[in-house]
Amino acid sequence: MSEGSNWVEIVLLAMLAAFIGLRLVSVLGKRTGHEPVVTDKFRPGAAEVNAAPLRPLEATPRAPIKLPEGTNHALMPALTALAEVDPNFEPQRFVAAATSAYQMILEAFWTGSTSAMDGLVSDEVQDNFAAAIEAREGARLSNRIVGIDAVTITGVEMAGQMAEITVRFVSRIASQGEETPAETADIWTFSRHITSPDPAWLLIATDAEA
Template identity: 75%
Template sequence: MAEGSNWVEIVLLAMLAAFIGLRLVSVLGKRTGHEPVPTDSFRPGSPELVAAPRSRAENSPRAEWKLPDGTDPALKPALAALMDVDPAFEPTRFITGAKAAYRMILEAFWSSNSGAMEGLVSEEVQENFAQAIEAREGARLQNRIISIDAATITAAELIGQMAEVTVRFVSRIAAPGDDTPAETADIWTFSRHITSPDPAWLLIATDAEA
């Protein structure tokens, strides 16, 4: 009898295990190997994890375009390469935005408001401007941009997934007490991650032409 009782217990346990297994499958579902990877809603996505955009050759053909005034024709292949990987990039439109950024950044610097540069410059450049403002003890400068006479692309390259474009600005700036505005030439480099949904370019380096 004891042996028969053991067999009955084994059969009952097997039936119970099968029932529990069926319930788990109905509640949790089966894994097929194609489930989406769980995401952490509190962790922003990393640019390195964003798929690179398809090249222009895989999308629609590039529209006709021309070099901005004053641009060295030798730069056309480099600019075309940027347009291939970043369909939002267009040299003439870029120059228009760069001139606006140039004006806003300088005016923020002169008014000792480095916070107004946020979203226009990299953290390193913003810190450099903030240090220069601190060195003059926060004094505001009464400089004014009279005109931006030229904004010319002098270099363009793709470094990994970072696009970099350098612009030479020639402007006339008036300072208090000066009868004639001074002509200045600045070399600024802008950068953008080509996979980022944010179309903004950040100023990453500045230099004054001797």
């Protein structure tokens, strides 16, 4: 075979190799670095890391309520039930607030200022006080509280979302011209909507113990 024919064969083989290479590239494609990783199902992979399950928050049990001094222990279940539906309720704190309201309301009534009762009494009670003040022609009374001897919760009721607490106040009240203060016992009922954001209890009824 001549030297020229050898060169022809070499060129033809090179062209054939290039053609085969181009076909392989077109069929198999190129690696781009984003190919899916092929895993061997017979070789275990890395262990999956699972987050620890969240433990449900446990409700903190409420401490047992304390009865104010002089309160009948028979009222404990009713007061406890009220505290369970109204987490802000605490009997001793309620008694302190009721005592302050008792003093402010009486002083407002004696001075003839019904506006000073705003936020402390219901509309009906305020109207009753206003009628009594009008009946005395707006005269200012010289009464004053000498001392409050006892404040006792005597009743607790729930009417739907409304809570009512009845309180007995025993006080000594002095009037002008009297040397000895008179002892009085007042029965007042306070009410509050337990879902209201306003923590205030309103006076909804008054009565004097015989």
